[in-house]
Amino acid sequence: MQRALLEKYLPHRGNMLLIDDIVRVDEASAVTKATVKNSWPLFAKGHASPFVLIELVAQTAGIIEGRMELTRNSGATKGFIVGIKNTEFFVGNIPENTIVTAFCEKGFEFDNYMQFNGGAEIDGEKAAQVVIQVISLKDGQEAVL
Numbered sequence: 001m002q003r004a005l006l007e008k009y010l011p012h013r014g015n016m017l018l019i020d021d022i023v024r025v026d027e028a029s030a031v032t033k034a035t036v037k038n039s040w041p042l043f044a045k046g047h048a049s050p051f052v053l054i055e056l057v058a059q060t061a062g063i064i065e066g067r068m069e070l071t072r073n074s075g076a077t078k079g080f081i082v083g084i085k086n087t088e089f090f091v092g093n094i095p096e097n098t099i100v101t102a103f104c105e106k107g108f109e110f111d112n113y114m115q116f117n118g119g120a121e122i123d124g125e126k127a128a129q130v131v132i133q134v135i136s137l138k139d140g141q142e143a144v145l
Contacts, residue, residue, distance in 0.1 A: 002020070002021055002022070005022065006019055006022070006063075008066065008070060009022075009062065009063050009066025009067055009070070010059060010062045010063065010066055011062075011078050012059060012062075015039045015040065015041065016041065017059075018034045018040060018052070018055060018056050018059055019032045019033070019034050019056070019059050019060065019063070019102075020032075020033055020034050020035055021033040021034075022063055023101070025063050025064060025067050026064075027064070027067075027068060028064065028105055028106045029064065029103070029104065029105040029106070030060050030061075030063045030064045030067075030103070030104055030105075031060070031101065031102070031103045032056075032059070032060045032063060032101070032102045032103075033099060033100070033101050033102075034056055034099070034100050034102065035097060035098070035099050035100075036048045036094050036095065036096050036097060036098045036099075036100065037096065037097075038096055040052060041055070043096070046095060046096055047093035047094055047095050047096065048093065048094045048096075049093065049094075050089040050091055050092065050093070050094060050127070050128060052094075053089070053094075053100070053102070053120045053127060053128040053130065054081075054084060054087060054128070054130055054132065056100060056102045056120060057102050057103075057104050057116070057118035057119065057120065057128070057130040057132060058081055058116075058132055058134070059102075060102040060103065060104040060118060061079070061104045061106075061114075061116040061118065061132065061134060062079060063104075064104065064105075064106060064116075065079060065114075065136060078136070078137050079114075079134045079135065079136040079137070080134065080135050080136075080137075081132050081133070081134055082113075082133050082134065082135050083132065083133035084130070084131070084132055084133075085115065085131040085132065085133055086129070086130070086131040087128065087129070087130050087131070088128065088129045089127070089128050090125070090126045090127055090128065090129075091122060091125075091127045091128070094122065094127075098122055099122070099123075100120050100121070100122055100127065101120065101121045101122075102118065102119070102120045103118055103119060103120075103121075104116050104117070104118030105117055105118065107131070112135055112136045112137070113133070113134070113135055114133070114134045114135075114136065115131065115132070115133050115134075116131070116132050116134060117130075117131050118130050118131075118132070
């Protein structure tokens with residue numbers, strides 16, 4: 001059930017879907033949980049790089065936006081990180097099977113540009129603090145890469 005809900009809110013599939021569980025979500029914030037797996041990106045030699053916490057916060061932001069889009073019946077949109085305004089890590093490498101709690105809240109929004117403030121915790125201790133900037137595609141827009 002949880003996997004189906006995650007896939008409604010996020011475009012991520014397979015190894016790129018890092019979130020295991022949505023703890024809480026509303027129109028401006030979300031809390032998620034994830035377990036570090038050897039299939040994750042940036043995983044090597046039994047641990048994940050703390051840089052993966054940025055993606056975990058970004059996916060938590062995606063949960064907020066995905067929920068809002070589905071509430072408006074417009075379907076989930078795709079968002080792209082266009083900037084990492086600030087990041088501070090408080091941990092080194094993260095061992096496999098570690099449970100990470102990510103949190104995120106919408107900060108600034110203008111048209112299809114948004115800034116999210118978030119972070120991650122491991123065993124109740126701060127692991128990262130992250131500020132990301134995101135552009136979301138409007139209906140009918142295509143990403144040109």
